[in-house]
Amino acid sequence: MKIKSVNPIFADRFLYVEIVTENGLRGIGESGAWGQLEASAAAIVKCGEYLVGRDARQIEHHWNVLQRANHFTGTAIMGAVSAIDIALWDIKGKALGVPVHELIGGRMRDKVRLYGHVKARTRAEMIDEALLRKEQGFTALGHLNPFLDEDYEQYFRPHARKMEDAVEVVRMLREALGPDVDLCIELHRRLSPAEAVTFGRGIEPYFPMFYEDPLKPTGIDAMAWVADHIPVPIATGERFFNMHLFQSIIGRRGVQFLRPSIGLCGGITGAKKIAALAEANDMEVVPHNPLSPLNLIAELHLDASIPNFAIQEYPSSSKNLHGTTQLPGREMFSEFAEPVRGFLEIPTAPGLGIEFVPDVEKRFPKVDRPLTMRPHLDGSVIEQ
Secondary structure: OEEEEEEEEEEOOEEEEEEEEOOOOEEEEEOOOOOOHHHHHHHHHHHHHHHOOOEOOOHHHHHHHHHHOOOOOOHHHHHHHHHHHHHHHHHHHHHHOOEHHHHOOOOOOOEEEEEEEOOOOOHHHHHHHHHHHHHHOOOEEEEEOOOOOOOOOOEOOOHHHHHHHHHHHHHHHHHHHHHHOEEEEEOOOOOOHHHHHHHHHHOHHHOOOEEEOOOOOOOHHHHHHHHHHOOOOEEEOOOOOOHHHHHHHHHOOOOOEEOOOOOOOOHHHHHHHHHHHHHHOOOEEOOOOOOOHHHHHHHHHHHHHOOOEOOEEEOOOOHHHHOOOOOOOHHHEOOOOOOEOOEEEOOOOOEOOOOEOOOHHHHOOOOOOOOOOEEEOOOOEEOO
């Protein structure tokens, strides 16, 4: 089971790793450092130099070495470590003839509840997209940005107008969908602490399931202050790249739903540790997934095996913005189950249970993600 090669693969707008053992087993994983994929690919190559010739089965050992050898990490490096960890679990499952979830505790559940994405630039588009998702069977909707994106070139609104308009969007969603669809409100880190408290109190009557990332991820104390001043549960963690960042915000009680991204937080090994931290503090896990079906499948194995799983992000495309509701990257993989009434079955094939189509790198050339920032009317930059 010695590792023969570790290679990054750019396909479309995603970064993968393929690990091959000397006896011919192949494992695949995905990096979640989606804003800095070129840097993460370089880190995959560097990590691969260490891994080649070593036993693929020693996953925990490799996980520690890749992070502790130099004690320099960050999102690009942890995206590489995470992708490698996922691929090593894929190999181990294939070698033993069992799905990954059997190796990390076995199944707590047979299927997982999903929330579908709703993306829009106008109120009318948001309601239309939300009703479509309900018709498709989803019982929860996320990526719901009530501040919308209609002013993408230059952004400005006075405080009262900004708050009033956004609260009205949430009211309209609840009215259109009724009480049988949960709302997972997504703020994309764009508010100040004062704005986050005002808005959190404003949407309380509409029973959102959670209130995600109102602030920048660097403000753990600020997030805790917001949590202390609003009744709506906060979800955060998609930008956290290790369990220690989660531990910091857990200790401050600044979160109720933890959002680890399995392609960034240390892969399956890291995500299991984070889920255990959450469990010990009576918190639930909502895995973050803006990536391809490979990342989703890896998270399904985590979802299956932890007792404190809440709901899984399902990054469906927007009919209004993309012209399709299919998962991004769906055509790059040979087989993939479809949701049924808002739930997705746990994979049962050995390893992850997902494989690339032949020649994936050639058939889906790399798509670059340029560095951009949304401008404010006054010329400053704001979160997008």
